[in-house]
Amino acid sequence: MTVADSASGTVSASNSVKTRRPKWVGPSEIRHISVNVHGFGDYQSVQAAVDSIPQNNRMNIIIDICPGYYIEKVVVPETKPYITFQGAGRDVTVIEWHDRASDKGGDGQQLRTYQTASVTVYASYFSARNISFKNTAPAPLPGMQGWQAVAFRISGDKAYFSGCGFYGAQDTLCDDAGRHYFKECYIEGSIDFIFGNGRSMYKDCELHSIATRFGSIAAQDRRSPDEKTGFAFLGCRVTGSGPLYVGRAMGQYSRIVFSYTYFDDVVAHGGWDDWDHASNKNKTAFFGMYKCSGPGAAAVKGVSWARELDYDSAHKFLAKSFVNGRHWIAPSDA
DSSP states (O other), X not given: OOEEOTTTOOEEOTTSOOOOOOOOOSXXXXXXXXXXXXXXXXXXXXXXXXXXXXXXXOSEEEEEEOSEEEESOEEEOTTOOSEXXXXXXXXXXXXXXXXXXXXXXXXXXXXXXXXXXXXEEOSSSOEEESOEEEEOSOOOOTTOSSOOOOSEEEOSSSEEEESOEEEOSBTOEEEOSSEEEEXXXXXXXXXXXXXXSOEEEEESOEEEEEOSSOEEEEEEOOOSTTOOOEEXXXXXXXXXXXXXXXXXXXXXXXXXXXXXXXXXXXBOTTSEEOSSSSSOGGGTOEEEEESOBSTTHHHHTOSTTEEEOOHHHHGGGSSGGGGTGGGTXXXXXX
């Protein structure tokens, strides 16, 4: 808006619209808590450190997790935002558990897939750096029932992961709900080892298959064309054993895009799977590739309903704006 200068009749720009800058949200005060499996920190378990944080926390809490294997099941509740799990390196700091979907919980009922996670995060503004999460349940063969075993479940909004490892077999990483950003992470599994209805970007990650007879990387569960969810893989590497599908239509409007991604020679002929071959998901899913490479890249283009994108249709999957990251991811972290 401009205002007229009554003395000279000129127009002043003093009230003109200023250049918009991202509005950073969240607390500025930082508190550190240390966890040491040998008992030399503030706490000996990760869950004990989480439990010590007050409800409706309004500080940046850095939980410094010393090298070691933390054999425990961890839950970060919705009422505890702004928590960071800071490890000493993904090869030396590990949280692991071993639940499977067919295992029984405290109520005597089967856990089912989503409750098997070694670590579950319901809170927003969670982050993890230089740490690994494992589910050590044995890998099932294709078609085996009740062997889903999640290493990590993220159900909170605006979550950031850097230099992390996710290890499991079937359903390793439950990318359940919310906006998430994974940078330089290692994700290993066999069947649907990234799955859920998150709105997530995976940048410069290694996706490593341990499939024996057959496997699949990502199963995305977008259920409506109005949902903004989807998985965007950018500058990733697909390695390991095959054959495997790169994506499966878990939801009717599943959305998965691979850009600038290298595919080793592990991709199954056709590359993609429409899940049940009965609900015509191949007509509603959005599966795309943009400037991918490697000996397996040709197979990714193996079905007519997987699109080779041009820049105009790919560009929204190429930047952190896909997850509204300008407002919650620092430029140095993107």
